[in-house]
Amino acid sequence: MTTPTTTRQPMTGEQSAWFAQTFSALVDNVGQAVLGKTHVVRLAFTAMLAEGHILLEDAPGTGKTMLARALAATIDGTHNRIQFTPDLLPSDVTGVTIYDQKSGVFEFHKGPIFSSVVLADEINRASPKTQSALLEVMEESRVTVDGVTHSAGRPFMVIATQNPIEQAGTYRLPEAQLDRFLIKTSLGYPDHASTLQILAGAAERDRTTGLKHLVSSAAIVQMAVLASTVYVDTSINDYVSRLAEATRNDAETRLGVSVRGCLALVRCAKVWAAAQGRPYVIPDDIKDLAVSVLAHRLMLDVEAEFSGVTSEEVVERILSTITPPSERVG
Template identity: 55%
Template sequence: MATSTDADPEAYFAAGYAAVRANVERVLSGKPHAVRMALTCLFAGGHLLVEDVPGVGKTSLAKAVAASIDASWHRIQFTPDLLPTDITGTTIYDQQSGAFGFRPGPVFSHIVLADEINRASPKTQSALLEVMEERQVTMDGRAHPVPRPFLVVATQNPIDLQGTYRLPEAQLDRFLLRIAVGYPDLAAERDLIMGRTRNGAPPEVRPVATIEQIRWMIEYVSRIYVGDAVAEYVARIAEATRTAPQLRLGLSPRGSLALVRTAQAWAAGEGRAFVTPDDVKAVAEAVLAHRLMLAAQSEIDGLSTAGVVDEILSRVTVPVPAGTR
């Protein structure tokens, strides 16, 4: 990177973060938290699942994030007849060379928008598993790496059950965050109505960051300091999920690492070079809720994994760093 990034990396990250955030908020006004969580996922280098009812801006959020970066991106509309090769690509015969060659699918992009991912069959959904985790597609015994960075932003409607297929736990675990956009408040919806009435179209989003900047920002997030006390706090949260009577499946070590990585990105967005327990709490629900499974009685009682996460956070104490007692 340029010398300026080495001289003042915090300022360089802050400038890039603010530019992308302002760009996305032009499209999804009145939803700063959803935008913040989406960018946290981007700079943590993970994949994002946006789950909410129709018409609240799930696809708009995903498209705005993709369009804010000068990078390659594809939108895949998931349907029941979509085949795995429609996503990953296929091997075709080249008559001129007399040999078979690999033709990459739309997944070979920096950002992939998987719209209504739960409408595809489980076989097609599983085609994303390898590429989301390994950042490569294996075809005929050969590995074909996707571009770096690589981000999948998937949307799904949680209330429409007809013609949909539930995402398996293995695939849910590949998503770093699961978030909801939610309905806008009164003022934001009024401004949205007036803006569309006067202008007739949503604002055009142009790139405000290069792919080299994004690569640097993801690498910078990985260097955000995580102290022993924060690491122990995350370990205590993970242990609490594994012993909670409301759950039949607790947090895996991969989930613990995901919580730390996301907290690092959140801290960087706050302008700090170190993680605090408050950063962990800020992202815990989005990181953990889709990775946990309720016990049968908890489902009967109408509990939610998000509610269990909140309860665990309220009773797990934050460790005191050595030498401060």
């Protein structure tokens, strides 16, 4: 696909049309391997183009590895899977410096984190020290070993997974670290029609092998830059701010959405708008993404949590009570 020239000027109608067409093609391509999960695939590409990371909380066997492979194959990028275990060391993730006796110099051997798409499987099974090493790379997009900094490159996205069952021997991610994930969602089990389609192709163990490389990694970086130029009106920023304030003042929360969460929602909304062919964000973009971007950033009150209230329910209730803007401010 031909990539239009990317500038820091506001996105034009022609650019937004190209963006929407390319985004749709990317989603459809991944959808050939990850069946019946169009919304989650759209969220994954939104996280990638907003240059963030995604957390999947899912039971085993729902297609998390397939999603990571399909994303990497579609953008002609590299893919690595890290199985997190209690004995995994930070250097097993980031890499290590080894002395080469022949050359007489120290050489850095890159860890599996140096890939376009990294699947961090069952992140809650690793020690907090190893979790922190991963989250540091996610935040800074670089690794520093023995005083030397190594860039993780672009595009770079981590798909981390948590298993909601078998919690024995796991290390729950602290809320402050959960806040570093741009989006949290769940693949879930496929519907009946998709399950039948998967079973019909049971002989094909890896459905990503036949996927086409639609765009280059460099084009994905250009799309990310282009998405950042989408216009956000002051009224939209005010709406996001009021939503965040409502989460902080809600009786069922101990900790509401931070400014980082507000920025994350706006960044995602820009991509979401461009993916629909618009060079500007509307309130519906915020509504579509609020639960996926904000819910995991909340800390519920103990009584609310004990009563079975979920963060998703709190965000949905706040969305229903905060009036969205009806006109532009400037």
